Amino acid sequence: MAQRVLMEGSAAMAESAIQSGCRFYAGYPITPSTEILEYMAARMPGVGGVCMNAESEIEAIGMVWGAAGCGVRAMIASTGQGISLMQESFAELANAQIPIVAVNMCRGQGDYFQSTRGGGHGDYRFIVLAPASAQEAVDLAALAFHLADKWRNPVMIMGDFLLSHTSEMVEFGRFSAAPLPPKTWATTGARGRRGITLSPLGPSEKLSTDVATALANVTAKHPKIKVEEVRVDAGFLDDAALVVVAFGFPGRFVKYAVRLARAKGLRVGYLRPISLWPFPSEAVAAVAARGSALAVYELNAGQMIEDVQLAALGRVPVHFIGGISHDHSGFGVGPALTVETIASRIEAVYPRAAA
Amino acid sequence: MSDALSQRSPTAPLRGKHGEEMEKVFEKPDLLLRTEHSLCPGCGEPVTLRIILELIQELDLRDQTICVCGIGCYTAFPMIIDLDVLQALHGRAPSVATGAKRVQPDRFVFTLQGDGDMVSEGLQEIIHSAARGENFTAVLLNNGVFGETGGHMTATTVLGQHTKTTPGGRDLAKHGNPIKISELIAQLDGVAYVARAAVHNPTGIKLTTQYLRDAFQTQLAGKGFSFVEVLTMCPTDWFVGPDQGPAWLDANLKTTYPLGVLKDSRQ
Numbered sequence: 258m259a260q261r262v263l264m265e266g267s268a269a270m271a272e273s274a275i276q277s278g279c280r281f282y283a284g285y286p287i288t289p290s291t292e293i294l295e296y297m298a299a300r301m302p303g304v305g306g307v308c309m310n311a312e313s314e315i316e317a318i319g320m321v322w323g324a325a326g327c328g329v330r331a332m333i334a335s336t337g338q339g340i341s342l343m344q345e346s347f348a349e350l351a352n353a354q355i356p357i358v359a360v361n362m363c364r365g366q367g368d369y370f371q372s373t374r375g376g377g378h379g380d381y382r383f384i385v386l387a388p389a390s391a392q393e394a395v396d397l398a399a400l401a402f403h404l405a406d407k408w409r410n411p412v413m414i415m416g417d418f419l420l421s422h423t424s425e426m427v428e429f430g431r432f433s434a435a436p437l438p439p440k441t442w443a444t445t446g447a448r449g450r451r452g453i454t455l456s457p458l459g460p461s462e463k464l465s466t467d468v469a470t471a472l473a474n475v476t477a478k479h480p481k482i483k484v485e486e487v488r489v490d491a492g493f494l495d496d497a498a499l500v501v502v503a504f505g506f507p508g509r510f511v512k513y514a515v516r517l518a519r520a521k522g523l524r525v526g527y528l529r530p531i532s533l534w535p536f537p538s539e540a541v542a543a544v545a546a547r548g549s550a551l552a553v554y555e556l557n558a559g560q561m562i563e564d565v566q567l568a569a570l571g572r573v574p575v576h577f578i579g580g581i582s583h584d585h586s587g588f589g590v591g592p593a594l595t596v597e598t599i600a601s602r603i604e605a606v607y608p609r610a611a612a
Numbered sequence: 613m614s615d616a617l618s619q620r621s622p623t624a625p626l627r628g629k630h631g632e633e634m635e636k637v638f639e640k641p642d643l644l645l646r647t648e649h650s651l652c653p654g655c656g657e658p659v660t661l662r663i664i665l666e667l668i669q670e671l672d673l674r675d676q677t678i679c680v681c682g683i684g685c686y687t688a689f690p691m692i693i694d695l696d697v698l699q700a701l702h703g704r705a706p707s708v709a710t711g712a713k714r715v716q717p718d719r720f721v722f723t724l725q726g727d728g729d730m731v732s733e734g735l736q737e738i739i740h741s742a743a744r745g746e747n748f749t750a751v752l753l754n755n756g757v758f759g760e761t762g763g764h765m766t767a768t769t770v771l772g773q774h775t776k777t778t779p780g781g782r783d784l785a786k787h788g789n790p791i792k793i794s795e796l797i798a799q800l801d802g803v804a805y806v807a808r809a810a811v812h813n814p815t816g817i818k819l820t821t822q823y824l825r826d827a828f829q830t831q832l833a834g835k836g837f838s839f840v841e842v843l844t845m846c847p848t849d850w851f852v853g854p855d856q857g858p859a860w861l862d863a864n865l866k867t868t869y870p871l872g873v874l875k876d877s878r879q
Contacts, residue, residue, distance in 0.1 A: 281715055307714045311707075312740040319704040319737065323680070323711025326698045327719075331711070349701055444696035444712070446719050448675035454690040456699030463645055463691055 261428045266391040266420040267292035269427045273398035274332050276429050280306035281324035281331040283317040285339060289421040289588060290362035293334040314342040322350060325357045326455050328443030330402050334360035337368040341376060348377025352457035352475050356405030360414045362421040365589025366505060369560035372415045373534045380476050384412045384486060385533040387505040391425035399432035404486060406437050408478055415533060418588045419506045488531035489540045493519060497526030499610035500544045501603060502565050503554040504530050507594055511554050514599040523607050541568035548573060550610035554599060555579040556589055578602040641665040643674060643694045650688045654854030656844025657686045657753050659811040663821050667828060673720045680709040684726035685759045703734025706741035709748045721748040727768040728758045731793050745802030745836040749827045755846035756865055763849035767791045770868040774851060790868060794841045798874040804836035806874040810843035810866060812858035835877060843869060
């Protein structure tokens with residue numbers, strides 16, 4: 258077994274990115290993602306990479322665009338506010354089929370819609386992964402670079418304040434995958450070949466005006482991604498009268514609260530989407546088909562619950578037991594994020610589910 | 613096309629009206645994949661593109677070149693030039709070029725932006741890239757108007773200039789002053805070369821060629837940020853005839869934006 262080390266989630270994710278071949282990072286300081294920028298600034302020069310402390314989020318994503326367009330694995334991180342500024346580039350990076358990894362260390366979980374729907378224009382999608390621990394952040398960062406290159410599509414990792422700032426034991430290098438084909442689409446200088454145009458506006462072949470096919474190719478992969486890239490963590494589903502759906506770091510609190518409920522004899526299960534897009538709709542639908550009621554815990558006003566409701570198709574009740582919760586910092590870590598609170602909310606809706 | 617010309621074998625010599633052999637003195641640059649373009653008659657942008665392509669050929673840079681293109685009328689160029697092109701969003705070319713050059717420092721990187729793209733939408737990006745001394749060449753095609761949208765005021769529209777959003781002419785009191793971007797950039801540390809030229813007459817084209825060559829060589833020598841502003845004709849959105857563009861440029865743009873080298877750290 259490889260050596261395990263104690264690291265903050267931010268640093269662990271940044272280190273995993275570097276070990277996955279990331280050689281370009283650009284960022285703009287903003288809590289709680291700043292530690293990724295700090296780690297990259299210290300670590301990148303040692304591996305021959307580049308870290309840019311950009312003058313704005315808009316410039317940072319432009320720089321990442323340039324590096325990734327040249328075929329280099331590139332990453333950016335921010336929090337929801339900064340991610341908002343990058344939306345035009347996000348939409349067009351997807352249209353240009355340029356693979357990047359974007360990390361959103363959210364304040365609370367209010368950026369579920371922003372991550373899974375996006376604020377950009379057009380028919381684009383990001384693959385979105387939500388780690389619940391530093392170790393999962395390490396594993397998913399490696400997976401994110403692989404998926405981005407495999408699909409030529411941006412991948413977002415949605416974390417939060419606790420993930421970013423909690424130190425845990427982690428082990429690197431657990432991810433492995435078959436090698437991917439060379440990036441012949443990258444702009445590296447046209448040595449030995451015709452030049453190419455890497456553009457969100459149309460085809461890469463010179464003289465071609467087939468914009469329709471180029472844009473259709475961008476979305477043609479969406480159904481395949483929905484089939485191949487769903488990831489979910491679940492437990493106690495078989496006999497459950499109530500299944501609690503939660504994602505990210507709060508998903509761990511829910512898992513613990515569900516164990517407490519089980520200890521009290523309540524038939525409660527949990528379902529934690531690891532991929533937020535594609536959403537594990539079939540897993541939720543299977544729960545609903547068995548007749549288990551659903552509850553959703555998320556630290557926002559109710560966003561993922563819409564995906565749960567869509568998957569449940571009205572077959573079972575879907576209870577909302579989350580909510581906006583902040584302390585004075587405004588970083589989304591409030592009184593609602595305790596095992597006791599979650600357990601009491603589960604117990605409050607359980608009688609209606611078990612009836 | 614005469615029958616004689618269309619039936620000529622590609623290797624046969626050109627012949628004139630009386631059958632005399634003619635020397636071919638003018639043809640499209642090899643890097644131009646076709647001679648047709650979709651820009652208006654009298655436009656200065658294709659003239660500038662031609663100069664750039666000829667220089668890339670002259671300096672043997674094709675295989676190592678990455679062009680980062682902005683959004684404007686000139687966005688029609690990437691598909692007809694045999695170079696690797698990274699298409700950037702409106703205003704963002706300098707940042708994209710920064711990323712491209714930083715990961716491939718041995719490549720030759722230049723940006724192509726209009727005045728709307730660079731000076732209106734992307735002013736912050738060009739200033740920061742210049743101040744960082746990024747080792748790429750930024751080319752500004754300045755015609756003082758949003759050409760692609762059909763004639764609207766940009767940050768370089770000169771005082772008195774009629775556009776669809778400055779009916780009656782750009783008025784200092786209502787619209788403020790145009791930005792002299794070359795002067796702004798030349799004062800920044802980290803900037804190695806700044807020059808302004810125009811492509812409205814043969815002398816101007818010669819000067820533009822010289823400035824662009826010097827800028828390219830500044831980058832090749834690793835000296836830092838190089839910048840060439842090229843005043844280009846836009847008769848369509850200056851609301852004059854195609855043949856009136858050069859005279860309008862002389863009388864209006866050049867008076868606000870004087871030509872010459874503003875900074876050359878190689879000297």
